[in-house]
Amino acid sequence: MIFLLITAVAAVVTFVATRVVLAVALKHGIHPPVRDRDVHSRPTPRLGGVAMCIGVLGAFGVAALIPELSGVFAEPARIWTLLAGAVAICGIGVLDDLVDLDWMLKLGAQILVATGVALFGVQIVSLPIAGITVPSATTAIMLTVLIIVLVMNALNFIDGLDGLVAGTTIIGSTAFFGYIFIISQNLGQQNAYFSLASLITSIIVGVCLGFLPVNWHPARMFMGDGGALMLGLLTAASAIAVTGQIDIGTMGGRSQILPAFIPVLLPLAILLLPLTDFVLAVVRRLLNGSSPFAADRKHLHHRLLDMGHSHLGAVLIFYAWTAVVSVGCLVFLMQPWWVAVGIMAVGFIVCALLTAAPVSRRVWRTFLRVLRERRAARRGLEPTTIDARVETSIDQGESR
Known part of the structure; x- marks a missing residue:
């Protein structure tokens, strides 16, 4: 109930903040022009990150x-x-949306913020597989910075369709909160429920729920890079915060092997599509001799649209x-593992x-068209006459 309350607070504060930010952006014309790679047709404000940041601060308060x-x-x-890292990275993203920062400058700022979070906020102190300790503090900081920067850019890369990032984050973070809840039950400690990872995850879900109404297709505002x-x-921080405090090898369960890898697999699973898109984009751009952060229209969501999916249909497929x-x-x-494998299959x-x-x-x-043409040829009929009738029938059936 406590975390439901926090989620509700984050959602309400974000929802109210989006209305204020949207009104200000429309009044002062704070929206960039439509780019060639964009899928929307009219200029839309990209200041949703500001409202989401307000929601995060309010929920933490x-x-x-x-x-x-x-x-x-x-x-x-x-x-x-x-919180300082969240505000700073949001500000960098908003600035990039407004003036289009150089990718080297933006990446350097991301590394700087991630380093600050790793030094004074959260960092990996042990790997969650049988409690393997990270060899040194320097290695822990470098690994933490790498994870944070990777996850930040992975989510940013798939932010190309209305409601895509907010919806997938809600689904993935809810599953991750369920994971935290389950392992807290296994620990048998009352205070295990009230961890930094649980708090961050519940706030993430609430912020996305509060922002989604204005970001649902057709979106009135985008969250932007901010x-x-x-x-x-925040997603990376929640995963890092939980991995160092729990040794799954000490937990009971029907299977002692696969659950031990869940702390590693689940964050990767939640970010499977963003990370896949990120890796493919970087490889594609490097092979073309361009910057790994050079924007293009070949992301996974663009390919779904090119396949023939509607805007909403492509988003729902990502959700699925x-x-x-x-x-x-x-x-x-x-x-049992075989039941889980069957469900996933x-x-x-x-x-x-x-x-x-x-x-x-x-x-x-x-x-069907080739088949009709062959039948028409056997009967000595004009294929176009039959094609017109059958095409109409097929179109009516698809509509139904």
Whole structure:
């Protein structure tokens, strides 16, 4: 109930802030022109990150007043560093949306913010597989910075469709909160529920819920680089915060092997599509001799649109893949491994069929057209006459 309250506070504050920020942006014309790679057709404000940042600060302020969370705020330096990093990276993203910063400058700023968070906020102190300790403090800081920068850019890269980042983050973060809740139950300690990872994750969900109404297709405002980078920072911080405090090898369960890898697999599963898109984009651009951060129109969501999916359909497919992978990882903690594998396999097949649906329809229609032409040739009829009737019938059937 406490975390539901925090999620609700984050959602309400963000929702109200979006209305204010949107009104200010429209009044003063603070929106960049439409670019060639954009899928929207009219100028739209990209200041959603500002409203989301306000929601994060408001939720943390309320959380600080709750006695059960006093342990989380026992080290105020960690909280202040994390909030300062969130505000800083949001400001950098907003500035990039407004004036289009050089990619080297933007990457340097991301590394600087991530380094500050790693030094004074959260950092990896042990790997979550049987409690393997990171060899040195320098290695821990470097690994933490790498993870934070990678996740920030992965989320930013897929921010190309209305509601895409907000929706996938809600699904993935909800699954991650479920993971934290399950392992807290296994620890059998009341204070285990009230951790920094749980707090960050609940705030992430609330902020995205509060922003999604103005970002749903057709979007009235985008979160921009400011919102996407800030979500990436907080998502990475929540995963890092939980991995060092729990040794899954000490937990019981139906399977002792697969659950031990869940702390590593689940954050990767939640970010599977963003990370895949990020890696493909970097490799593609380097092979073309361009900057790895040079924008183009070849991301996964662009390819779904080119396949024939609608804007909303492409977003829902991303939601489906994220839900199958993230929830599937959770099933390994609650069911025998073969049941979890079976559930994930069914989910993968359904998602694959939905993803390939436009191509399948085109192949099927081509096959029917060739078949009709052959039948018409045998009967000595004009194929165009039959094609017109059958095409109309097919179109009516697809509409139904």
